[in-house]
Amino acid sequence: MEQFNLSLGAHLLLWVFPVALVIGVFVENFLDGPAREPQR
């Protein structure tokens, strides 16, 4: 039986992009967190 695989572009679109984005968001929050004081 024929085996099917995701193309490279499909890998990037389906999971590489969202995983990288989530990691980036957490890293940015971690690095930027202590520097910012609450300001109304």
Next chain:
Amino acid sequence: MTPLDPSTITTVAVVMVLYLFVLLAIGWRAARRTHSGEDFHLAGRSLGAWSAGISSTASSESGWVTLGAVGMTFTHGVSGLWYAPGCLLGYLVNVYVVAPRLRPLSATHGSITLTDVITRRWGDPRNVLRVTATAIILVCMMGYVAAQMTAAGKAFSSSLGLEGRTGYLIGIIIGAVVITLVTSLGGFRAVAWTDLFQGLLVAGALIALPLYAVMRLGGFDALVQGLGSISPHLLTASGDRVGPALWGFVIGQLGIGLGYPGMPHVITRYMATRDDREVQRLQVIAMIWGVAVFYGAGVVGLVGRVMLPNLADGEQALMALALELVHPVLAGVLLAAVISAILSTVSSQLLVAASAVAYDVVEETLGKARDDRRSLILGRITVIVVGVIGVLVALTEVRLVFWFVLFAWSGLGAAFAPLILLALTKNAVNRHGALAAMLTGAGVTVLWNLGRDPVGNAVAFGRSWWVALLAAVAILVVGEVSRAFAPADKIAVVAAALLTLLSWWLVQQWGLANLYELVPAFFMAGFAALAVSAVTTSDVQASID
């Protein structure tokens, strides 16, 4: 979908009624904390990160995320997912560029609405910017509200087992009465809190259902093999598109994100956030919600394509999978999530339309109802009036109004997104440039949309260039007669007309018809703002310091 048995319908209906009572309870609680106009229109600038973050994202997505996005991957496979990076890039700009700058700016200027931000940023001595922005918002929002109420009516009638035209009418009225009542009672705070509840429901559904469905299918590899056996194109990022159709589709899907900074119902959430610390937390919450919801919807569509090969309409895949796979009580919760996605947007747009009338027109332009109590009452009455008009349009299905919905997202996005970004990041624009940007964004959106399908829109397309010209002349005449226009405003109108006509010519060039109208309209509006500002001077100093 297969017909449901009566016990399932009863169980689903009971869950739906409970869901509606939760919305009413939230509205009632919010009403007890709403005492003034600023409370009603902006929750007294007191939102925390969760309500601001989830509310800003949930209200932007409408039924599109649980219906349209699911249908995209059901039909096109993995290549249907291009909307996800497009929307998430829009979220990134909104939460990392717009939110941290807009919150302090609107607090300093005392801005209540998006129109207020623009007019107070650049000054608006004769209400030219306020009237133009309010007109664009009202036209787009009223169409949106009516279309969403129609969608809510259909979803309610099908989930409550109501049949035929009567069922549809009852569905619209139930949804509209509840959401208008909640919005009218609690204003912005009720909308933000119900958005939080509904947004979490949507996220929960779009995380749990695809995970469970993939498990039932036999794992991720089984999903890949199932899709591949239907068509290998379903496993690629380009699908079966080539050439201009491919790049037009990809740029267009990525371009959806350009509209987010211009959505009044989204960015007012940032203005209502309590302080900078909450904005920082909001960034993480909004981005995680976005990733979960967009990719959850995408996977639901992919699983639906494999598990439900006979489903005629891919947009029904979430509801069909819910009824097929889980207990009726859980199916009821999942259907409530579908309706939640619609209602959270309806309430937000209802409030934006009401704020445009009550605050921007009556209070600011006409100078009425300056005290807090009258402002609150005026806001509540306006929500009810706008809600009733929305229901009447939805019931009578006025075609002209639904025609405007075609342009609602791109029209708002092109008219306001470049302007908001320029307002927050540069001092190179004045109020005449702002006027040119709004008119160019709206004009290019309409003409590009018509020009994309000159055969299907033959009548409208043939007339569109001179209608645009007449509109420009009419605006100039009204501005002249009312003595509202400064000489530089006339330059702004002429520049917008020229750019709009240029777009009518451009869209007919090779391959450009494949491009989503928001992309050219956004960049041409931004260019209009900068170019007109460069050749005119304003008596009001523009500064973001």
